[in-house]
Amino acid sequence: MVQLNGRVDARVLDVAGGTGEVVKLVCKLADYNNIDGLDAAKGMLEVAQQSGLYKEIFHTLFTINTGLAHDTYDAVICCGGVGPGHITLDGFQEMLNLVKPGGYVINVMRRLYTLEYxxxxxxxxMLQQWESEGKIKLLEESVFDGYFPGYEGITTVFQKL
Structure with missing residues (x-):
């Protein structure tokens, strides 16, 4: 697990955050208090807003240019947002843009997509190329069972250099 140097005020963006279920889990690890949420589904964000999980909420599609300031976040997390009909691989460039140098990008997705789509x-x-170009340090690419019933997940973590 990426540690943000014990900083509960680390600035984090939850991409495709929906109602904030992933943030609830993250906040069990530490009492992070500076998390923004982004999602295209307004109804889900309204639920998240009522919970008080997010400091700021952005109702928008996550694309190569979200309009958010680059080099802003200590970490960008995305769980279940990358896949067909959702965020494309171009979204990883925007995630990289949004984190500060030294910041982390953490993505969890269905492994099947990386095998067949x-x-x-x-x-x-792409991540290996970015690493060879000195843009990132790839910290983790791991496969796990039980991501979704009958499907493996893959966690990818990298640090912006």
Whole structure:
């Protein structure tokens, strides 16, 4: 697990955050108090807003240019937002843009997409290329069972250099 140097005030963006279920889990690890949420589903964000989980909420699609300030966040997290019909691999460039140098990008998605879907099979090679170019340090690419009933998940963590 990425540690943000014990800083509960670390600035975090939850991409495709929906109602904030992932943030609830993250806040069990530490009492983070500076998390913003972004999602295209207004109804889900309204639920999240009522819970008080997010400091700021952005109702928008996550694209190559979200309109958010670059080099702003200590970490960007995304769980279940990357996949067909949702965020494309181009979204990883925007995640990289949004984190400060030294910041982290943490993504969790269905592994099947990286094995069978054009446009997602390129995730690992793209990250390896970024690492060879000195843009990132790849910290983790791990597969796990039980992401979704009958499906493995893959967690990818990298640090912006």
């Amino acid at each position: 054009p446009g997602y099979k390129e995730l690992s090679p």
